[in-house]
Amino acid sequence: MEKLAFDAVIFDMDGVITKTAITHAAAWKKMFDEFLQKRAEDLGETFVEFTQADYLLYVDGKPRYKGVASFLESRNISIEFGATTDEPGQETVCGLGNRKNEAFNEVIERDGVEVYESTAQMLKDLTAAGIKLGVASSSKNCAPVLEAVNLLQTFGARVDGVVSAELGLSGKPEPDIFTTACQMLGSTPAKSIVVEDAVSGVQAGAKGNFGLTLGIARENNEKELAENGADFVVADLEEVGGINGLNKLFVSNNS
Known part of the structure; x- marks a missing residue:
């Protein structure tokens, strides 16, 4: 595997990791x-x-x-x-x-709760490659939902509706929850990727100046995501081509 240009990936939960959207x-x-x-x-x-x-x-x-x-x-x-x-x-x-x-x-x-298979595979591959993982979600149900699908321990940082309230963070489309997760992971936005399916989420990624904001168009909303801050848009993470494909997108966006 080629050397990766990014060191952290921060995922939204609903509609990106779990089918709870x-x-x-x-x-x-x-x-x-x-x-x-x-x-x-x-x-x-x-x-x-x-x-x-x-x-x-x-x-x-x-x-x-x-x-x-x-x-x-x-x-x-x-x-x-x-x-x-x-x-x-x-x-x-x-x-x-x-x-x-x-x-x-x-x-x-x-x-119950279902997980997108392509996201679960990407999480495994990123973990194996030593990439830091965070989850940033507006949901106050984030921890119990991730726990229900045995993914809570996968993430080194979790900034959700509960944490946001405790820290007084602004919600999406402001970038606070993503930049805070980034800080918790010991990374910087420039070296990190945001993965989002919502317009307000890609707006937050763009405002936070992340190295790559990847939009997942679950609702046939490719155009809206691209117009509001997503650097690249796919219908599912399966289209990215694994970690190497993700790295190519990151490098392309920063060249």
Whole structure:
């Protein structure tokens, strides 16, 4: 194997490592549709459902409450922010976010978690090559989800929704969670790779000046990822060509 030009790779979790992006999207739709249906009935208005386009534009990759606020703003709906301790479903930003999380956990408990095989193989190969690995996710469920698929110990750094709250980090599209994971690994953005599937995530990678921001287009959103900061976009890590292929992309992007 050729000498690698990078020394760390930081992965998003949902939609990159685990197939939980689909679960998140379904939980968001369930929560918002229930809220919007009730609101339409109360106000005598027409119900307009929460769509996949809404998910990708306003919610995907963002911290939970920020996602709620972003979507409501898109519909010109103003409600109180509330408190993180609000009951799930309470008509506050936090209450709706907590209901979404409840729905997500219900699905995970019922159906379990799947890992993308190509990502699992890449993680094994990178570990064998001595590359430092980090996970940076907006999710507060990151640790239990990774533990459920026996991958938690794979990562030398984890910066998720829980750690972000403790450290007061800004969420995506700001680069804080990626740069913090990079620091924890003892690396620098210039020598590191970000792997992301969300627009807000590739925006964060670009803002953080990472040596390579690789977009994974799980939602046929190649164009959106490329336009928002991804240096290269693939549909799946299988297309990269293993570690050597990843290294070629990194070198090409920095030449």
